[in-house]
Amino acid sequence: MAKAYDHLFKLLLIGDSGVGKTCLIIRFAEDNFNSTYISTIGEPTGPPEHSLNLTINHVAKAELLAGGVGQWEECLWRALPSILPHEILHLLRDTAGQERFKTITTAYYRGAMGIILVYDITDEKSFENIQNWMKSIKENASAGVERLLLGNKCDMEAKRKVQKEQANKLAREHGIRFFETSAKSSMNVDEAFSSLARDILLKSGNRRSGNSSKPSTTDLKTCDKKNTKCSLG
Numbered sequence: 196m197a198k199a200y201d202h203l204f205k206l207l208l209i210g211d212s213g214v215g216k217t218c219l220i221i222r223f224a225e226d227n228f229n230s231t232y233i234s235t236i237g238e239p240t241g242p243p244e245h246s247l248n249l250t251i252n253h254v255a256k257a258e259l260l261a262g263g264v265g266q267w268e269e270c271l272w273r274a275l276p277s278i279l280p281h282e283i284l285h286l287l288r289d290t291a292g293q294e295r296f297k298t299i300t301t302a303y304y305r306g307a308m309g310i311i312l313v314y315d316i317t318d319e320k321s322f323e324n325i326q327n328w329m330k331s332i333k334e335n336a337s338a339g340v341e342r343l344l345l346g347n348k349c350d351m352e353a354k355r356k357v358q359k360e361q362a363n364k365l366a367r368e369h370g371i372r373f374f375e376t377s378a379k380s381s382m383n384v385d386e387a388f389s390s391l392a393r394d395i396l397l398k399s400g401n402r403r404s405g406n407s408s409k410p411s412t413t414d415l416k417t418c419d420k421k422n423t424k425c426s427l428g
């Protein structure tokens with residue numbers, strides 16, 4: 196059977212419980228949002244296997260797979276036509292943020308090409324914990340894995356506890372990109388995933404050509420569809 200994509204990226208979303216990791220994936224993959232909170236935790240014994248097929252943009256099949264490997268919960272596939280020169284299929288791995296699952300082993304990160312660190316702009320603790328997640332990546336993920344910092348729920352400006360400048364500073368210190376996103380209003384969700392995809396793609400191209408520099412923000416801006424101002428959803 197012919198392959199339905201040109202590039203396959205394995206991405207991992209990490210962050211405290213309730214910051215919106217699942218909602219970001221659902222927004223990106225299905226362009227949908229549900230305010231009902233169902234925490235992403237696998238039963239220790241593993242829930243019964245099930246799968247759900249979704250048609251996305253009439254091009255890609257999305258599969259939601261639950262259960263199986265410990266705390267791996269969901270694998271969502273999505274084609275990304277038009278944003279990158281080639282059609283790109285993302286494999287997203289969403290993780291549970293529960294305290295009891297914080298001890299993440301190398302197996303958890305194995306094969307991830309990009310890691311998205313998510314905090315909630317209305318929850319200071321989730322931002323403070325980004326440092327712990329960074330440490331966890333350093334200890335467990337492959338060196339040089341692309342990382343991206345997201346401050347989610349930016350539609351909730353009135354409840355903001357984490358200033359954009361704080362996160363910008365943290366991202367600069369770690370040499371990674373930062374976006375404020377809203378899975379609810381969809382603000383910056385496509386942009387964030389796409390920029391990570393482009394960075395992975397560029398890195399793999401650069402590795403082949405021996406150049407390791409990152410793309411400039413202006414390069415990325417040429418592909419941005421929406422502005423980066425966050426409004427109430």
Ligand SMILES: Nc1nc2c(ncn2[C@@H]2O[C@H](COP(=O)(O)OP(=O)(O)OP(=O)(O)O)[C@@H](O)[C@H]2O)c(=O)[nH]1
Nearest residue numbers: 213214215216217218230232235292348377378379
């Ligand atoms: N206002 C607002 N609410 C959001 C947003 N993203 C997620 N939420 C809400 O936050 C709650 C938690 O979202 P989830 O996506 O389940 O969070 P999670 O990080 O996957 O949580 P765990 O599975 O426990 O790790 C839900 O009630 C969502 O509706 C957002 O961008 N804006």
